[in-house]
Amino acid sequence: xxxxxxxxxxxxxxxxxxxxxxxxxxxxxxxxxxxxxxxxxxxxxxxxxxxxxxxxxxxxxxxxxxxxxxxxxxxxxxxxxxxxxxxxxxxxxxxxxxxxxxxxxxxxxxxxxxxxxxxxxxxxxxxxxxxxxxxxxxxxxxxxxxxxxxxxxxxxxxxxxxxxxxxxxxxxxxxxxxxxxxxxxxxxxxxxxxxxxxxxxxxxxxxxxxxxxxxxxxxxxxxxxxxxxxxxxxxxxxxxxxxxxxxxxxxxxxxxxxxxxxxxxxxxxxxxxxxxx
Amino acid sequence: xxxxxxxxxxxxxxxxxxxxxxxxxxxxxxxxxxxxxxxxxxxxxxxxxxxxxxxxxxxxxxxxxxxxxxxxxxxxxxxxxxxxxxxxxxxxxxxxxxxxxxxxxxxxxxxxxxxxxxxxxxxxxxxxxxxxxxxxxxxxxxxxxxxxxxxxxxxxxxxxxxxxxxxxxxxxxxxxxxxxxxxxxxxxxxxxxxxxxxxxxxxxxxxxxxxxxxxxxxxxxxxxxxxxxxxxxxxxxxxxxxxxxxxxxxxxxxxxxxxxxxxxxxxxxxxxxxxxxxxxxxxxxxxxxxxxxxxxxxxxxxxxxxxxxxxxxxxxxxxxxxxxxxxxxxxxxxxxxxxxxxxxxxxxxxxxxxxxxxxxxxxxxxxxxxxxxxxxxxxxxxxxxxxxxxxxxxxxxxxxxxxxxxxxxxxxxxxxxxxxxxxxxxxxxxxxxxxxxxxxxxxxxxxxxxxxxxxxxxxxxxxx
Numbered sequence: 001x002x003x004x005x006x007x008x009x010x011x012x013x014x015x016x017x018x019x020x021x022x023x024x025x026x027x028x029x030x031x032x033x034x035x036x037x038x039x040x041x042x043x044x045x046x047x048x049x050x051x052x053x054x055x056x057x058x059x060x061x062x063x064x065x066x067x068x069x070x071x072x073x074x075x076x077x078x079x080x081x082x083x084x085x086x087x088x089x090x091x092x093x094x095x096x097x098x099x100x101x102x103x104x105x106x107x108x109x110x111x112x113x114x115x116x117x118x119x120x121x122x123x124x125x126x127x128x129x130x131x132x133x134x135x136x137x138x139x140x141x142x143x144x145x146x147x148x149x150x151x152x153x154x155x156x157x158x159x160x161x162x163x164x165x166x167x168x169x170x171x172x173x174x175x176x177x178x179x180x181x182x183x184x185x186x187x188x189x190x191x192x193x194x195x196x197x198x199x200x201x202x203x204x205x206x207x208x209x210x211x212x213x214x215x216x217x218x219x220x221x222x223x224x225x226x227x228x229x230x231x232x233x234x235x236x237x238x239x240x241x242x243x244x245x246x247x248x249x250x251x252x253x254x255x256x257x258x259x260x261x262x263x264x265x266x267x268x269x270x271x272x273x274x275x276x277x
Numbered sequence: 278x279x280x281x282x283x284x285x286x287x288x289x290x291x292x293x294x295x296x297x298x299x300x301x302x303x304x305x306x307x308x309x310x311x312x313x314x315x316x317x318x319x320x321x322x323x324x325x326x327x328x329x330x331x332x333x334x335x336x337x338x339x340x341x342x343x344x345x346x347x348x349x350x351x352x353x354x355x356x357x358x359x360x361x362x363x364x365x366x367x368x369x370x371x372x373x374x375x376x377x378x379x380x381x382x383x384x385x386x387x388x389x390x391x392x393x394x395x396x397x398x399x400x401x402x403x404x405x406x407x408x409x410x411x412x413x414x415x416x417x418x419x420x421x422x423x424x425x426x427x428x429x430x431x432x433x434x435x436x437x438x439x440x441x442x443x444x445x446x447x448x449x450x451x452x453x454x455x456x457x458x459x460x461x462x463x464x465x466x467x468x469x470x471x472x473x474x475x476x477x478x479x480x481x482x483x484x485x486x487x488x489x490x491x492x493x494x495x496x497x498x499x500x501x502x503x504x505x506x507x508x509x510x511x512x513x514x515x516x517x518x519x520x521x522x523x524x525x526x527x528x529x530x531x532x533x534x535x536x537x538x539x540x541x542x543x544x545x546x547x548x549x550x551x552x553x554x555x556x557x558x559x560x561x562x563x564x565x566x567x568x569x570x571x572x573x574x575x576x577x578x579x580x581x582x583x584x585x586x587x588x589x590x591x592x593x594x595x596x597x598x599x600x601x602x603x604x605x606x607x608x609x610x611x612x613x614x615x616x617x618x619x620x621x622x623x624x625x626x627x628x629x630x631x632x633x634x635x636x637x638x639x640x641x642x643x644x645x646x647x648x649x650x651x652x653x654x655x656x657x658x659x660x661x662x663x664x665x666x667x668x669x670x671x672x673x674x675x676x677x678x679x680x681x682x683x684x685x686x687x688x689x690x691x692x693x694x695x696x697x698x699x700x701x702x703x704x705x706x707x708x709x710x711x712x713x714x715x716x717x718x719x720x721x722x723x724x725x726x727x728x729x730x731x732x733x734x735x736x737x738x739x740x741x
Binding site: 215226227269 | 439440441449477478480483484485506507508510516517519520522523525526529530534535539540541542543544545547618619666668
């Protein structure tokens with residue numbers, strides 16, 4: 001069993017957990033993810049490792065309450081335990097001194113972009129970060145991002161915090177004016193798609209982290225297959241990071257919707273059971 | 278053996294055969310001639326003393342019969358159900374020359390079930406500790422067998438499993454109706470009770486490296502039994518459409534995650550109305566029969582050769598026919614058809630004919646020009662094999678692999694090119710059977726035991 005040591009509500013929809021997982025914390029690197037399963041009946045879901053503390057033996061994850069499993073997860077409290085936590089999974093980020101880099105985090109994607117921005121900063125890069133969400137209440141870790149960035153740009157769709165824009169607007173401006181070596185973008189597939197389209201114009205290498213549906217997440221099942229440069233890849237072991245210009249995002253989004261009906265059914269059932277709206 | 282009626286069982290996940298009654302078992306055992314030179318035993322990859330256990334069944338001493346098997350085979354309830362007996366022990370039974378061979382597999386299954394159900398499972402006495410530690414990577418049939426053998430020698434054994442449940446293919450791959458999961462759980466319990474430590478959720482290569490286990494965590498030897506690994510897709514257009522599952526994924530969802538109980542269990546699975554399964558092995562049969570039990574109206578089994586060439590167990594082919602799976606033989610898929618919304622809605626196939634024998638000795642299927650046709654489907658399951666999972670091996674630069682990415686190991690001892698590291702089962706041979714993996718686990722246990730005594734590393738017999 002894996003104990004939840006700390007729970008923090010970052011917003012109405014976004015929750016942070018610090019989970020006791022000593023061995024995973026020891027090995028985790030920026031870019032890795034993990035899989036959790038709440039209980040016997042639970043499904044295996046991949047979540048990002050947003051941070052880790054090797055000394056305390058904890059990993060930090062941030063998730064948005066979307067479907068049944070994430071709602072059930074959000075209802076757990078400090079001291080509760082998860083039946084299974086598997087990680088670290090996936091290839092970690094390739095970090096070196098590139099020069100000037102832009103890190104884009106959208107929605108809960110702010111969580112996984114944080115350790116990458118930190119690692120890039122530690123490697124001597126100039127880091128400009130753009131974080132964005134629908135509105136102010138979905139933005140979190142502004143301070144943490146500021147700490148690891150030379151410049152932090154905040155955008156919201158409704159203008160309730162920072163600039164009223166989508167992330168690609170300030171990104172385009174940066175690419176136009178500055179000598180950017182690399183862009184890292186993590187967020188909803190649609191955001192990563194448009195970030196990649198934007199950077200392609202300027203031929204700036206762009207790394208995205210793909211959040212496809214997974215089961216075992218160790219390369220065994222192929223549920224997470226994505227097309228990159230016309231080839232089928234498994235996001236769990238070949239990724240989750242790929243070069244954005246080569247990714248077929250439309251296929252990714254289509255595959256993410258595969259169980260939309262089942263997700264609805266599971267959510268309805270959960271709401272009825274819990275007596276919530 | 279009595280079985281559930283085909284049309285009834287095709288709608289449930291309960292086991293197909295009911296198993297023998299004690300009377301039926303004794304009657305079947307009485308058919309054994311107790312040959313002076315029994316050849317059945319030579320057909321068994323783990324050399325179970327078949328004549329002796331059958332004799333005990335004949336005498337009604339069922340529990341002792343189970344113990345007799347367990348001298349050589351740690352997983353009799355599993356093997357009685359999933360071994361290809363018709364090409365092993367039973368193929369060599371002298372009775373088979375004139376009529377039907379003794380149903381050795383059914384008898385093995387009966388005594389193992391009898392022992393378990395009557396609570397007479399015997400835990401062997403703990404041997405004197407050797408002071409040696411062995412790590413086994415992978416808790417499938419090879420890893421379980423190796424663990425069971427090594428614990429008897431007094432070694433401290435830790436079994437690392439990447440998934441959340443031990444058992445490997447016995448848990449994620451083979452369906453409930455062919456191998457009830459409670460049986461696997463009991464077999465794993467039996468090994469645990471003998472002192473084997475089982476660590477789940479441990480993806481070795483990521484969470485721990487092999488060198489770390491050997492150098493820092495105090496293990497004297499490692500046995501890599503990680504199985505076959507990555508699913509193979511055909512590489513035809515449309516393969517990534519929604520509704521197309523690798524057999525590994527389809528079976529893992531259904532078996533390990535119990536998606537057939539969705540929404541009681543959280544993992545979903547597409548319940549196709551018209552399902553195409555591609556392939557002719559046991560995994561294809563399992564996938565087809567699971568699809569049927571999930572409520573499919575029509576399940577096509579598409580295979581490019583003829584039924585005679587199918588590698589599946591005869592009993593599974595027979596069961597699949599009985600349950601109404603439609604065999605489309607000498608047929609090969611060419612492409613999948615998109616419904617315009619990202620879901621598969623059809624498959625285009627081409628007719629094949631058998632040409633000259635190929636490298637495998639089987640006649641090579643060749644396409645018949647202009648014979649393309651389409652069928653309507655909403656789920657497709659390619660079950661055409663696996664390739665090596667190089668995840669763990671890629672973290673070990675000093676381990677030799679063959680050109681297909683499988684580990685090069687001595688077939689008698691499991692020794693690899695890296696001192697202290699043994700390997701066996703599908704990660705060495707490529708996809709094979711449960712019993713062959715068990716045989717490899719047993720040989721590696723012997724190899725490891727010898728190595729722990731002498732610490733001598735002999736790589737002269739590595740098959741290249």
